[in-house]
Amino acid sequence: MKNIFKLLLLATGMLIMYSSCKKVDPLPFYANGAAPVLTSSATTIAPTANDSSKVVVTFSWTNPKYATDSATQKFILEIDSAGRNFAKETVSIVSGQPGISFTGQQLNNILANFGFAAGKAFSFDIRVTSSYGNNNEQLKSNVIKVTITSYLVPLKLTPSSSSSLVLLVSNATSKAVSFNWKSSPYGANIINYAIQLDTVGGNFTSPQLIKYGSSLTSDFTVTDLNSAAIAAGAIGGSTKNVEFRVVSYLGTNYDNPLVYSDPVVINITTFTPIPENFYIVGDATALGWNNDAGLSPTQQFTRLDAVSYGIIVNLTAGKGYVFVPVAGNWDHKFGGTSATGGTLLADNAVPGSNTPSPATSGTYQIVVNFQTGTYTVTPYAGAVPANLYIVGDATALAWNNTPGLAPKQQFTRLDAVSYGIIVNLTAGNGYVFVPVAGNWDHKFGGTSGTGGALLADGAVPGSNTPAPATTGLYKIIVNFQTNTYTVTPYTGVAVPDNLYIVGDATAGAWSNPVPTPSQQFTQTDNATFELTVPLTGSGAYLFLPLNGNWDHKFGGTSVTGGALLADNAVPGSNTPGPTVAGNYKIVVNFIRNTYTVTKQ
Incomplete structure (x- = not known):
């Protein structure tokens, strides 16, 4: 056994001696390459939108003569604004090819992503860095200078129809016209769009602006188009040529416009926007120039149809009047120049002398038509009773x-x-x-x-x-x-037999039953209750149909009045009391479903 072990040990030693004596081949040696020389097919480049898919420039460089196959060589093309020493460069990587080409869009995107304004020429430094595929032996080329001008993609606004439009108040929620356009990108920037409109001759100096974000379509309802056209300068009830254009904006603030489309002109007949209410005021009427809530109801027009208001009223000869949409407010007014009717004028177009009353005192019927933008004043032989x-x-x-x-x-x-x-x-x-x-x-x-x-x-x-x-x-x-x-x-809230006020805005606070008669309303007609009561200037209140009972309640959301709400529709915080203490007249009307709160 000992002999076998000695023989194995001897054989192993001889094998090691043989291996240590074998010569290894030398490692390969790669010679240094030569720095590439960069050239450009053009030194001034100004592509247009039509060149977006066309090659507009090719950058080429000489072979760096590395010791490996050119297919394994790597090249990095660097582009930066001149004078920045490639501190904010953009790079393109090429493998095994002695050049790279750019389309108009690719080059435009590079400039846009640098943040450069479109349509202006900028000077750029460009160089290429070569290396082996593993980034070893990097060699930089010469720097060439190229001037590049970026471009913007034009916009074209296409309407669903360019035919004349007659806007009818009866079709207020219907679509009047729609527009579409293609995108106008500029690099990776966020682009938003808006439609501007103006009357022809206005030259878009103060256009109406309707914003659409990144959407490429627009729908105008009859009401929206009517309001925009009037705001742009068209008179309600008139026919006017209105021009539209789409504008692209850099970013989301709509303060940096980029591209404007050519205008599209549409002939539009407008109607005067119809207010929710309408009143007459003036020294030709019973209340004189006292424009306050007292105009209602005796000097309040009635709605005759979808486009018209009418009133029967006594007018005094030799005096004047105007129409207002809000009783007690002078922000807007309507009127005309004729005692018998004519074109309905609005706001500053109303004569300073106001609408003249007829030559003869008497009862007249006035009809105001917001579709045609007209008013008529005709004698009325009948009479409206003072009560019914x-x-x-x-x-x-x-x-x-x-x-x-x-x-x-x-x-x-x-x-x-x-x-x-x-x-x-x-x-x-x-x-x-x-x-x-x-x-x-x-x-x-x-x-x-x-x-x-x-x-x-x-x-x-x-x-x-x-x-x-x-x-x-x-x-x-x-x-x-x-x-x-x-x-x-009638399926609404039934008119109660009585009405009371309760709440910490009142002297009785939230104690229910409330003190009477100080906190009990007076019924003035079938559907109306009135009460003048001191309110504390803080707190809240409710209206109750039964004193001492919480089963039903009425109230609202406004300090000054508004829609009358019932039961669970009343806010949990109750009706807010006024901020100033004092006596207030509260009128609750169950046929109008309203309440008003007026300081006395």
Whole structure:
């Protein structure tokens, strides 16, 4: 066994001696290369948008003569603004090729991403660095100078139609016209778009601007286009050529415009925007120039249809008036130059002498049409009663025509020519309207249970106005300008028998029941309650239909008034009280569903 071990040890030693004596081949030696020489196919480059996909410049360099196959060589092309010593360079990497080409768009993107303004020439330093594929033996070329001008992609605005547009208020929410355009990119920058519009001749000096972000389409509704055209200088109810253009902006602030499209011109007939309400004020009227909330209801127009307001009013000869959309506010006004009607003018276009009243004092019907932008003033032979009541066996008081009709069966004056009431009617019976409670000298009515032509005195059927076929709660509207009445089922909040105020804005705080009569409203007609009460200048309050009961409540969200809310719709914080202590007149109207709070 010992001998075998010795033989193995001897063999291993001889093998080691043999290996140590074998000569290794020398490592390969690569000679130094030569710095490449860079050239350009052009030293001044000014591509246009049409060159976006075309090669506009090629940079070439000589072979650096490395000791490896050229396919394994690496080249880095560096471009930077002249004089920055390549501190903010942009690079392009090329493998195994002695050059690189750029399209107009590629070159434009490089300039844009540097943050350079488009359309201007800038000088650039350019060089190439060569190396082996593993980045060893880097050699830098000469630096060449090239002047490059960037470009912007033009915009073209395309309308769905360039035909003339007649904007109708009856189509207010419909689409009037749409536009589209292609993108106008500038490098990796964020580009937003907007449409500008102006009347022809305005030259876009103060255009209307509608912003669309990065979207490439635009839809104008009738209302939006009408408002924009008027804001641009078109007069409501007139026909005007309006021009549109799309503008691209650098960034999101719309303060750095880049590209403007050529304008698109469309002939547009506008309508005067219709206000929510309309009033007459002036020394030709009963209230003189007292423009306050008192204009409602006797000097408030009634809405005749989708485009018109009307009023019947006494006018004094030799004086003037204007129309206002908000009682107590002079921000906007309407009027004209003729005593008999004509073009409806707005704001500063209204004569300083105001709209002249007719030559003869009397009762007149005024109709204002916002579609045509006109008003008419014509003599009116009839008269609107100062009050209106309902009486008949279809009502709670039957045919007891006494002063006791007020206030439960007294209509609410809605405007200068309209009255409204919410009342229970019993099927199979009848009723009439009377202008004076307790007096049968005059009456009004009709032949239909649902409404129709308003008849007067002897024209009212002897059987009176028929109640609806089903007993229930109904809303009746009587309009003396259109000489019509309507009777419709009423499903809203029922008019309470009484109304009270409770809350820490009042003297009684949140104690319920509240002190009466100091915190109990007075019913002035079928749907209206009024109360003048001291409020603390802090806190909140509610209206209650039953004193001492929290089952139902009414209120709102505004200090000065607004929409009347009921039960769970009332804010949890209740109706906010005024910030200044004092006496306030509160009017709650259940047919209008409003409340007003006015400091006395």
